[in-house]
Amino acid sequence: MSDVAHPSPKASIAEERASPSFPVRELTYWIDGGRRVTELKERIMLELERDPLWRVNDHPNLTLAETRERAMSKVRRLADLATSRPLEESLMRMSIISVVDPGFWTRFGVHFGLFFGALQGQATAAQMAYWMDRGALSMQGITGCFGMTELGHGSNVAGLETTATLDERTDEFVVHSPTLTATKWWIGGAAHTATHCAVYAQLIVKNKRHGAKTFVVQLRDTKTFALMPGVEIGDLGKKMGRDQIDNGWIRFTHVRIPRSHMLMRHTKVTRSGDVIEPPLAQLAYGALIQGRVSMVSDSANVAKRALTIATRYASVRRQFGGGAPGVAETKLIDYPIHQYRLLPLMAQTFAMIFTAREVTANYEKLMGELSELSDSNDAAAADAIKNLKETHATSAGLKAFCTWMCLNIIDQCRQSLGGHGYSAYTGLSQAYSDFAVHCTWEGDNTILTLQCGRYLVATALEARKGQPLPENLSYLRGAVSSAGALSSRACTGDTPENVSSLDTLKAAWSSVAANAILNAVRDFEAGLAKGLSKDDAYEFSSASRLHAARMHTYTYLLHRFAAQVDQSPATLRPVLTLLAQLFGAHSAVQHSGEFLQSKFYSGAQIEALKAFVTHACSEIRKDAVSLTDAFNYTDYVVNSPLGRFDGDVYEKYFELVTSLNPAKPVPYFDSLIKPLLERTNETELGPDLEIDE
Amino acid sequence: MSDVAHPSPKASIAEERASPSFPVRELTYWIDGGRRVTELKERIMLELERDPLWRVNDHPNLTLAETRERAMSKVRRLADLATSRPLEESLMRMSIISVVDPGFWTRFGVHFGLFFGALQGQATAAQMAYWMDRGALSMQGITGCFGMTELGHGSNVAGLETTATLDERTDEFVVHSPTLTATKWWIGGAAHTATHCAVYAQLIVKNKRHGAKTFVVQLRDTKTFALMPGVEIGDLGKKMGRDQIDNGWIRFTHVRIPRSHMLMRHTKVTRSGDVIEPPLAQLAYGALIQGRVSMVSDSANVAKRALTIATRYASVRRQFGGGAPGVAETKLIDYPIHQYRLLPLMAQTFAMIFTAREVTANYEKLMGELSELSDSNDAAAADAIKNLKETHATSAGLKAFCTWMCLNIIDQCRQSLGGHGYSAYTGLSQAYSDFAVHCTWEGDNTILTLQCGRYLVATALEARKGQPLPENLSYLRGAVSSAGALSSRACTGDTPENVSSLDTLKAAWSSVAANAILNAVRDFEAGLAKGLSKDDAYEFSSASRLHAARMHTYTYLLHRFAAQVDQSPATLRPVLTLLAQLFGAHSAVQHSGEFLQSKFYSGAQIEALKAFVTHACSEIRKDAVSLTDAFNYTDYVVNSPLGRFDGDVYEKYFELVTSLNPAKPVPYFDSLIKPLLERTNETELGPDLEIDE
Known part of the structure; x- marks a missing residue:
């Protein structure tokens, strides 16, 4: 190695910006869809960066329990924003969060995208009004999850095993998991968060199957969070990623819900047990x-x-x-x-x-x-x-x-x-x-x-x-x-x-x-x-x-x-x-x-x-x-010392690593390391063992 | 979905084994290199499976601290085996561990493969005897790590910045990190484990650079684990994987070591400061x-x-x-x-x-x-x-x-x-x-x-x-x-x-x-x-x-x-x-x-x-x-309920998930969820605010 003073990282990146062949800011506007959009994005990126809840550079050091709790603490902030700010802004905030904090994006999206989306797509107008009134949009009284996949069935929705059988006597559906593989699996929000679930189940009326339909089933008491009768829930624990979202499993044992809790925008079931199929099923x-x-x-x-x-x-x-x-x-x-x-x-x-x-x-x-x-x-x-x-x-x-x-x-x-x-x-x-x-x-x-x-x-x-x-x-x-x-x-x-x-x-x-x-x-x-x-x-x-x-x-x-x-x-x-x-x-x-x-x-x-x-x-x-x-991502959104705008990668990488991992005595020195270093051979031979013959 | 009793998972996989086109056991022998090797492998797989220290199916639920401590507890077991059992067996054990527990394999390999390997490849016979005598093979008194890469240099070993300068007056080398980027980085075992390090540094004698050579530097007191004067060590914390190994950074500030701690099998430095290059440098x-x-x-x-x-x-x-x-x-x-x-x-x-x-x-x-x-x-x-x-x-x-x-x-x-x-x-x-x-x-x-x-x-x-x-x-x-x-x-x-x-x-x-x-x-x-x-x-x-x-x-x-x-x-x-x-x-x-x-x-x-x-x-x-x-991996080595020999995937997957994640009350219900569900709109309008004009 020769004794050369290398150009500093900052100087190295600065020279890259000396003469771009195009107007950089114009390209940002073109990518984003106009200056107004760019400026809105910049405002939201800054808001997130300045919100202490939205610190993200320490995520690697959180345990699973801390990760989930931190995520929950952000749900309320966003729920309030989602109901008080214009839709365009909320959508853009979610789009930025999907890059900055994708696990949280899922935690939040399960209610607003999947559960509420199911209502929007499959509830009748009257049903929608009913669930809105109970707080389904604003998460006031209801937090939803989406119960489609099962242990034994994912892509093949038609093959789901959970059943919803009409009891004409009481005008109720009985929701039931008949087998182990019918256990609802991967249900985001089930383990820790949701009070209600949009459950996909085989509609059975008068002993006849009519395919998988959607039913709103209450999972937990909204005051005490106690599980409702017949509902069992477990935690799916650790995943490859997105640990912010608490995926769980759900098993139903003859759980009764009113007939009106089946979402009936498309297929309808009447009081007398008639099943009316929709004219345009494909619209789903x-x-x-x-x-x-x-x-x-x-x-x-x-x-x-x-x-x-x-x-x-x-x-x-x-x-x-x-x-x-x-x-x-x-x-x-x-x-x-x-x-x-x-x-x-x-x-x-x-x-x-x-x-x-x-x-x-x-x-x-x-x-x-x-x-x-x-x-x-x-x-x-x-x-x-x-x-x-x-x-x-x-x-x-x-x-x-x-x-x-x-x-x-x-x-x-x-x-x-x-x-x-x-x-x-x-x-x-x-x-x-x-x-x-x-x-x-x-x-x-x-x-x-x-x-x-x-x-x-x-x-x-x-x-x-x-x-x-x-x-x-x-x-x-x-x-x-x-x-x-x-x-x-x-x-x-x-x-x-x-x-x-x-x-x-x-x-x-x-x-x-x-x-x-x-x-x-x-x-x-x-x-x-x-x-x-x-x-x-x-x-x-x-x-x-x-x-x-x-x-x-x-x-x-x-x-x-x-x-x-x-x-x-x-x-x-x-x-x-x-x-x-x-x-x-x-x-x-x-x-x-x-x-x-x-x-x-x-x-x-x-x-x-x-x-x-x-x-x-x-x-x-x-x-x-x-x-x-x-691309116009701020350093906060880039969230990597190696991707900093100013190129100061080594200083900032070192700072981040050392601040998150401060010096501490080795916790198991006395119990494990000292005995290892100080041991003597335990396999030394004793006196010859003589065997009687 | 039709009402079909599916063949059970066990029956489904059993039928796959009805008529293989080849003798399965023969192929195992051929892959392994003979029946004797297969049987040795089987013995080792069983030994690991029955050793409570080597439980691996709960790894996903361990914190970083627990992961590292568990790994350390296995080091001693393996160090004792490595010195008391035939080499062939030890190598095979490590090869199986590299599949079952790759992070631990690295933790252990840093000492035996990298540190001890550096001694084997670069120490003179006399140096080897010296370090063996101090316990470098058996980890009795010495645990080693391998200090090659730096924050600013990885692949380009010739460009490393750490220096080792001969002080002819005292017959010592002075090991020093002159810049931030010279900080040794990624050094496995440095954060928690090692007492000594094989440090790559630029050899400087009489103001002349002779390229990167290897020096044994003591990092910690072997009795107290206190850092040696001039040595600073930090923890690199969380990684993408292999968290069993405690990678760290090391910074040297004018650390003095005897001249004899440079490994001199190839390049030699004499008492009088002559540098003797080897005839066959390529052998390295x-x-x-x-x-x-x-x-x-x-x-x-x-x-x-x-x-x-x-x-x-x-x-x-x-x-x-x-x-x-x-x-x-x-x-x-x-x-x-x-x-x-x-x-x-x-x-x-x-x-x-x-x-x-x-x-x-x-x-x-x-x-x-x-x-x-x-x-x-x-x-x-x-x-x-x-x-x-x-x-x-x-x-x-x-x-x-x-x-x-x-x-x-x-x-x-x-x-x-x-x-x-x-x-x-x-x-x-x-x-x-x-x-x-x-x-x-x-x-x-x-x-x-x-x-x-x-x-x-x-x-x-x-x-x-x-x-x-x-x-x-x-x-x-x-x-x-x-x-x-x-x-x-x-x-x-x-x-x-x-x-x-x-x-x-x-x-x-x-x-x-x-x-x-x-x-x-x-x-x-x-x-x-x-x-x-x-x-x-x-x-x-x-x-x-x-x-x-x-x-x-x-x-x-x-x-x-x-x-x-x-x-x-x-x-x-x-x-x-x-x-x-x-x-x-x-x-x-x-x-x-x-x-x-x-x-x-x-x-x-x-x-x-x-x-x-x-x-x-x-x-x-x-x-x-x-x-x-x-391939003949036991279920223990496969370590996935979905890859079980008997095909009983759903039962065993369910059992594993539920046993590792037992039901518990949601920890943050009172602090976060209840207030969310029970909140009312905080943005409701008060009386009109009149502005004086």
Whole structure:
């Protein structure tokens, strides 16, 4: 090691901000959706930071009991804010909290999102009024949880075992867990918090089953918190992450509730025991979509944090390369391989940001249309339901794709911190543990991806029969025209510019997605030809169906990203264009086999694309820190000494670790260490033992 | 849901064992290396299970303080065993503990592996005798830690800032941390355990720096545990995983140690201040290799556990498909997509098992050869060093590749458990957190992969100049012969049998690896042609170099796997062959672009390969549970109710969760919940506030 005074970390990051290629603040406004939104966000971030309840940098040192108690202490603060402040502000606060404090976000969301959401989606107007009156919105008198999953059933809601049997004599339902596997499991808020539960159970009337419906069941006395008769509750204890939320199990033994506690907006059960099915059962899908759409935003928001930490640290940390006298070691971000590790993830993050914005807007538009519908079966309803189906399938694919992508981004960013990524105080190990559940809840990602794939296959088959293709699948137009042979255009020329323009990349991905969907169709039809049932033919084609959904979702993201680039201010367009190209090109290189097989790109063109990726990384590298600045998370939200705005990573990391772990005598020195050090051999031989013979 | 009595979990798994295609016990012997080894393993697993100290299923419920204290209580037990029992047994015990209790494995390994290992590798015979005499082997009087990494430097050992300056007047070294970033960081055992530390510091003699060397520094008084003068120690607190080990930071302020406490097997410093450099500095590499080789075994061992859990659960868990009356829901493992998720991971695990066996044997052989060498520069030494270089590079690539592969296997297996994978009691979330550090320590995986790539490029260049190729790179023979154009054979025919035979797959991977290495050579030379220095040209080619190392390592694993299949008993050969084919074929499909670009496979052949993968998964599915049985981990080692041998997952999962989390009153009902439920609106309006104007 040579005796070089390294530039200080602060100076190292300051020089990164010297000449961004774009107006940083403008990009923040563009990402957030305008200056007003940015300023509201900044106000909320500051409010949280200044609220002592919302300290987060000591989370790693709390026990499970302390974690849960701290979370509960925040519930009231937020419940009061949620009922007294405008909805837009509350939603934004929750969106920030989902990054800062994801476990608490779940603790709070179980009541407001799941329990209250179930009422909103499934209660009649009169029922809604009744539960509102009892405090279901404001958590005054009622705290709710959501009792869907069981020990033996998760994804397969139709297979739930809990029963709700109408007793016509008393006009009550009897809610019962008939087996061990019927025990409600993973119920957030059950262990410590909830007074009521929205229970999914098999509706049984006159010995006939009518499928899983939702029933409000009181769990605890609201004055004493004693369990109601027939209700047993246990604590699920420690989890991979999100320990702020007290997941529990619930077992019902012949628990009686009034008939009116079944939520009857869709299916109704009359006093005389008639079951009236709804005309538009599919409308219940709407509720599922919201969770999925919001997870696309979550993925983008969490990825922004991870990249802020990894990118800023890479601009400060120096390693190797300082061989020559007087030359400082090289910043991580100056290594091509480090650019290659991080900057494609940056491009993915932007792809998710802009996709989230578009699908959220589309979803809100759709929900508006649906709420206009009367509950009857007219043409408008048919149209809306078609739309709903498409959004349902697309959002399923997007939820799976983006949560997987974000989970990978978190771990890649964590690994890019080297050893310091393994500390609990640098932020990303907990981020991983907290985020991982997104890949499972609200629909297991594999199952959701297959759902999306099934929709793609069905749509391609319908298009063959002459049905119009939805906008997002217009790339299938040529492909389904005749025998299924794809007459795609191929890329001409193999200069980097040529293969990597946004238009070329969009065409490339469309061609690959079309190809993948046709392959899945072919496998599905091969299954049918073997004599399999439709469902079994879908299972038979599941590998290609999964693949088709992934290729479609890449294509979808690239198109959304490109559309947003087109609409962006001229000052931002160059950097956003490059990021969109990097997203499309890097993803294509990762799946080069698809492009070679579809003959869109030749081998030489793939090589040119690789060269473009390297070039794009080196260009974006110049703006890397400024891009994280444009994400505009305060140091409080970033919550990692390695991701600080001012780059003062070592001082602040040391301070945090030492303040949270003050020096103390080793607690077990006398009992364990001293005897270890001072012991002598206990296995020394005594006098020879003679054996009588 | 229809009223079907599902087959019990126990019956579901029992039927999986009805007719394995191979003798299960024989495969266990083959994996372990013989019946004697299997029986020794079984004895040790049982001993650990019956030792109350080694209870592990309650780990999730321990606090950090309890976790560390429990770990310390086991140190003595193991230290006594390590010194009184045969080495083979001790090594095997540690290997089992690395799966059962990885955090403790580290706590113990810091002394025996790192501290004592440093003495073994770097102390002179006289120094070794001195430290042994003071109890360095048996932990009687001395507990050691390993002080290499600093806050500001990890991978770049040459850049460490701690100094050890010779004071010729007193014949002492002065060990000092000149800056904050020089603080020793991540030092396992420092916070609570160690009395001595093997400190890496820059040797400074007569104002001249001689690079980083190793010095034994006493940290604490062995009677009182008080810190020695000039030594400051702090606790690094909570980590992502492995909380059993008490990582700490250490700062030295002019700490004086005798000159003889520098380990002088290689570099020597005399009384008069002469520094004598060793003739064969490279021999110090040997110590690095051992850690890397052992991590290949670790990866295989941990992957075996993850697959045991995921596969057994998939044979018991039922989901969907039970539509028809009287038909039970379908086992997860019967879904083609679930087979596709798990069984390629099973094949990867076998690839790692057999690769670990071969590289371990090769490493031991090499170390034997090296120990025969005199410390002089003769021909045998040159040969051995060439061998060492190759093993060094190969093991670097393997360590990175296998630890990444295993980390992915753990998380894929965890996700395949659905929601239950998120519980801390089902085993795989903690396994992930514990294992993740393997991708960083003993060399960051990216840096190690690049090291391997650099060796591959250098070897190809030397081969062009006529140097013989090492055995493992013989596939480069044709490739480097002339201008670098690869005259590879291509696959002929496109039936699944044709494209997927082991010989074809070996040739396919060899061709792709050769291609990737040549690409890296081309990029490296392009860098040189641009006028870059050799080091900068290597940086310039880092993306293709990284890729070349990955392709080479896939090829290496496939060849090792195939070689072991060739030697395996005839009764095992069919199933092992199929697993090896699945490994090669699935990996090829994942990288189909490489095979299309190298023109080994055509597009139609890739499709045939995909069909083969599906077919192989459906075949191996029949033996899936038997393969986990052959891994022969007891339920204690599997340590997950979902991975039980008898399949009784729900009962035992419920029992574990309820016994560890017994019912208790909610601790903060009175303080937090009651006031929340009973509050009234505090924001109600009072009388209108009139403002004087």
